[in-house]
Amino acid sequence: MNVHLLMAQVLAGIANGALYFLVASGLTLLWGALGVVNLAHGSFFMLSAFSAAALMEAWGSGAGLALAIITVPIGAALVAMALERTLFRRVQATGMWGQLLVSFGLVLVLNNVARLAFGTVSRSVSPPALFAGFVELFGLRIATYQLVVITLTVGVALYLWYLLVRSRTGRLIRAAVDDPQMLGAVGVDVRKLRTAVMGIAALLAGVAGVISVPRGAVNLGLDVQIVVIAFAVIVIGGLGAVWGSLAAALVIGIAEAVSTMFIDQGSEVVIFAVMVLVLLFRPTGLRTIAGRA
């Protein structure tokens, strides 16, 4: 076996896992802390990827990417918050079933909107010249783009850590993970918190969507593909556990990338194999809020 090839695959897996973490971390907070199951989370990712691809085609890949990374996630967050206030809030009282129905309907609607706005042809935009090359590091050739993805994800993870540990919103979110009823009872407006977390989650999905564009093949199947992977990450990492989902996303990303060295096709199966294996030994995931799964 070629050690260099293995290392390259591991790195590609880490870069993919970083994307999965960005998508799953918001979803796990939203579900674990505030009880919102949002199947349409992957649609935010897909719409962001399409918007970024369109911007990069219109403005050139450098300027387009710079513009997209600033505007698209914010746009995704605003859309998500509007949807939370108009749709999700109405079905909150009816529990999980209303949310499943609403978000499934949203998956269909947003997919159709994407098809109308961006067409059915899958898009590939090459990364800006600055990120297209390779760097030599410890005798390994590493794609600059992968390094950028990993760096950006580390940055977002640090921001998330700061948000959760230091800010007031973060304290409230952590309180909601522990005991949502008590949080409401002491006078915190849990509904507003829900809207805010929905926004943050969509922001993270938006970032992931934008930086996934140079990976290639932005297509209409991305929404479900990524949300299924994100749910697998949540299941493995444990509900409501941001750092559990980081570990799970990296495990999944690496397992998926390394498996392509041994099997030709069907690397998705590896994700689910990992998921089933973890759950056989730990039915509530690596880290979770005991009893609330």
Add this chain to the structure above:
Amino acid sequence: MQRFDRASIAPLALLAILLALAPMVVPPSSLPGITRVLVFAGAATSLNLLVGATGMLSMGQGLFVGLGAYIVALGTIRFHMSLWTSAGLAVVVAIPLSALVALVSLRARHMFFGLITLAIGQVGFVFVSRNYSLTGGDDGLTGVVVPEWLDNDVSRHFLALAVFVLVGLLLLRVLASPFGAMLSAVRDNPNRVASLGANPKVFEFAAMLLAGCLGTVFGALWAYTQGSVEPSVVSWVTSAMLLMMVALGGRSLFIGPAIGAIVLELSRTYVQARSSNGDLVVGSIVIACAIFFPEGVGVALRDAVQRAKGRRGARADQRRTEGGAIQATENVA
């Protein structure tokens, strides 16, 4: 608790009569669409054995529908089996498969259980869609061989109707049995069931076996009525559609999933024939139903019927007592 008497069979019978009249009412070209609604209604009703009766959120029913469809397609096309042999073989294969799925997925509960069943279903989908030599891969299999008596739309429709009614009666009977009572006990409070000396997992396991086999039956029916199978039957799309039919129609009602299937599948067929943006309309319908009828269209329908009955009864009361019975009914409403 579900009972097996005239009142509980009546909605099923009414639906069956309406669907039996369909070949005389609708234009012949849209009859296959109605037949497909029937197949979906049956598959959703079998899924509701898990979702509504036992409280298990299965997202992998498509695996069994696909299993039935593919075994029948493979059996008749490649191995020249007859209708009954291939359908029987499908059910026989479904037993160990659903046992395996149950063994793995029953490790977890609620949404996590659902996500594991979804994952297992996707593994099946990848297996089917990549395996070109056996299952035809993405292209699927076309040209399911049907016996001569089944070679027209009307007889296919009545075959589907017959299977739907038979399975519906079977399920109603099962739900009315002591076993069915145990299933609803497991749904309402598994801990209490355990403390009373029964193992809730055994009942969940049995429910999964039965639902898996019945899902396979409707998969076989799918292959016979559609004439072709494709990998999307196995994928999450089918599982999610079936689950949405259950939720949309009302999981607490036996006839609910069938109503959900009619609403969802008929509107989809209708819109798709006229425009390419069917998802936009169907998605909007799903969202609207979730907001206006959170417990399901079927439940809202039943309440409306009961209110109408109550009002008629109240009017009779009023004639007798001149009291405020209408007021009372309207307060309840």
